[in-house]
Amino acid sequence: MARLSFAARLHGGAAALLLAVGLYWGLLAVPADAFQGEVQRIMYLHVPSVSTAYLAILVTFCASILYLWKRDLRIDAVAHSSAEIGVVFLGITLATGAIWGKPTWGVWWTWDARLTVTAIVFTMYVGYLMVRAFAEEPQAGARYGAVLAVLGLPAIILNHFAVQWWRTLHQPSSLIRPGGPSVAPVILWPLVFNIVAMLVLYSYFLLERVRLERIRHRAAESRLKRGRRG
Amino acid sequence: MKGRRLKYLVAGGIVVAALVGMIYSGVKESVVYFYTPSELTQKKDSVEGKSLRVGGMVVDGSLKWDPQALLLTFQLTDGQGVVIVRHKGTAPDLFKEGAGAVVEGTWTRDGYFRSSNIMAKHSEEYKPPVHPETLESKKELFKSILKEGKP
Numbered sequence: 001m002a003r004l005s006f007a008a009r010l011h012g013g014a015a016a017l018l019l020a021v022g023l024y025w026g027l028l029a030v031p032a033d034a035f036q037g038e039v040q041r042i043m044y045l046h047v048p049s050v051s052t053a054y055l056a057i058l059v060t061f062c063a064s065i066l067y068l069w070k071r072d073l074r075i076d077a078v079a080h081s082s083a084e085i086g087v088v089f090l091g092i093t094l095a096t097g098a099i100w101g102k103p104t105w106g107v108w109w110t111w112d113a114r115l116t117v118t119a120i121v122f123t124m125y126v127g128y129l130m131v132r133a134f135a136e137e138p139q140a141g142a143r144y145g146a147v148l149a150v151l152g153l154p155a156i157i158l159n160h161f162a163v164q165w166w167r168t169l170h171q172p173s174s175l176i177r178p179g180g181p182s183v184a185p186v187i188l189w190p191l192v193f194n195i196v197a198m199l200v201l202y203s204y205f206l207l208e209r210v211r212l213e214r215i216r217h218r219a220a221e222s223r224l225k226r227g228r229r230g
Numbered sequence: 231m232k233g234r235r236l237k238y239l240v241a242g243g244i245v246v247a248a249l250v251g252m253i254y255s256g257v258k259e260s261v262v263y264f265y266t267p268s269e270l271t272q273k274k275d276s277v278e279g280k281s282l283r284v285g286g287m288v289v290d291g292s293l294k295w296d297p298q299a300l301l302l303t304f305q306l307t308d309g310q311g312v313v314i315v316r317h318k319g320t321a322p323d324l325f326k327e328g329a330g331a332v333v334e335g336t337w338t339r340d341g342y343f344r345s346s347n348i349m350a351k352h353s354e355e356y357k358p359p360v361h362p363e364t365l366e367s368k369k370e371l372f373k374s375i376l377k378e379g380k381p
Binding site for chain 2: 030032033034036040104105106107110111112166167168171173183184187188
């Protein structure tokens with residue numbers, strides 16, 4: 001196994017440290033919400049996870065459009081890697097959402113617009129990974145995936161506004177809303193800090209995953225060469 | 231050749247437009263996640279026996295618990311209409327008078343909503359426990375939970 005470079009280790013270490021500080025801040029240091037009580041603290045995982053998932057989907061969207069234009073597999077590696085990380089964080093979002101929903105709403109799940117669209121987006125990106133896994137030609141897989149990933153941006157915009165356009169059980173947005181955040185500063189700051197920490201973790205995952213893709217690509221090429229010689 | 235291609239394009243466009251229209255109208259009907267109490271009181275005869283959701287604020291002083299029958303009775307309002315709800319069993323912790331709730335069940339002939347599931351709704355506001363709730367903040371909560379004027 002190739003050893004991580006010093007910069008990569010520093011990057012991963014910084015992400016871990018930031019998350020540790022952020023979670024201590026949110027889970028232990030500040031008071032919980034007056035109405036919901038202690039269970040509100042799962043917000044410090046739920047919101048950073050969904051923010052990260054949205055960024056991952058956005059990166060996949062941009063890289064996919066760039067790939068369709070340039071047809072460069074190195075750009076596709078960014079799209080594919082980001083989609084993989086996006087699926088993980090969407091999964092964490094759904095799980096922490098259910099865990100938050102049971103003690104507050106009284107149900108793990110309900111088919112309101114926000115939850116339904118989130119489930120559809122999750123299924124879409126699981127589908128993306130399946131398309132990538134089943135494609136026999138790298139170029140073909142990249143092309144099918146890129147076409148699917150173009151739906152990513154409309155999907156997250158729809159999901160953001162789902163709680164505003166329709167009646168839902170899920171509450172409207174607390175952060176990105178007209179009139180500014182509806183979160184008291186003492187809760188807002190650790191929340192923003194945890195979002196930043198999670199995004200640093202995402203950037204670490206993305207760089208390492210892209211590096212892995214490059215190694216795989218090189219391995220496949222050298223196998224091909226050996227095959228030709230033998 | 232060009233004319234033929236145009237014909238296909240026009241035909242395809244019509245099919246796609248029809249599909250989008252159908253999906254849009256279908257979605258518009260089904261995205262009504264819950265009815266407000268005033269909507270339900272308007273259409274109660276047509277929805278009798280159908281399973282649906284009603285959402286509103288729990289009316290202050292309307293909540294009654296009968297421990298013998300395990301029956302929870304309360305009223306939901308959107309500021310105009312009021313619906314009487316009966317529920318067998320308990321409610322989530324955050325379900326309380328003056329707070330938002332969505333109930334699943336059916337409208338009955340006897341003039342009340344028979345609930346099979348209570349869901350407590352909370353607002354998008356988060357604050358530490360210090361300052362007492364003002365009337366103004368309650369009004370804001372009311373607005374954000376009901377989303378007045380939205381489908």
